[in-house]
Amino acid sequence: MPSEKILEQKRQQVAQLAEDFKKANVGVLVNYEGITVEKDTKLRKQLREAGCEYKVVKNTLLGLAFKEAGIEGLEEHLHGATAIAYSENGYVDAPKILSDYAKDNENFTVKAGFIDGDTVDSKSIDELAKLPPKEVLVAQVLGGLNGPIQGFANVCSGTLRSLVIALNAIAEKQSA
Template structure:
């Protein structure tokens, strides 16, 4: 399908806008995809706070070069590109699951902070825990020393209270 020059420039500006907002970009080659497949895939992508678009390869390469992406490869086949705005590991997980055991989708790699990622690196990124889990783990690591200090400082008072309670219980027993 032939596009006019104005339409191509609009598409190029859209691609550059998406690239400018995204932390990571992942690419899938698709084959024999139905609208049902596309809708289901895009729903999963939206749950991660990201977007997925079918792109024109030449325009996408030009947009990536203009946006400062390194090692831009020549795109081949029909590509579905995901733009991760918040949670790059979450989007990588959606793309990795879609390409696993599927004859419709094939992972093509991606970019993280404008650096080229291989298919294996994208799959490794997909194995990272989700962002909220990582934040909770980090918070637990940061809180552990403070919690231990509070317990250490409170222990002498607890010990003293148990000694006083034992004497009071002993005195109550002797009086009876």
């Protein structure tokens, strides 16, 4: 039977994970079996640079943290070598990095995840990974809003141009 000190450490770890999951926009569960330490280090660096947390946690502690955070439906994916990456800074960084990594490493697979506390499957994580970054989406929206305004300005300037040409023709006709 574990000592009271170890049990308290595990309770604190579960509470911290649950708090992190409540704040996170997205979380991705992966099976990291069979990857080398070198590859794992590169993956961790990539996730850290993107502002994501990546942790290897015992499945039982992860299950308790999900339960405490109010995220249901991920318990069935808590088997084998499980790691989790999560981020409170954006929705696409962790899924994109992990999905790309899974394509290059056959033993590394995306199991499932959560988005704003709702459980999603691996297909949804892959779809999320295909989205462009936030900055690109904002630029696309602004470009879409700018198009009609620019078209209206072109129509107005075309009308003014036609009026000036017509007035100029009238002025030339009267002076001749």
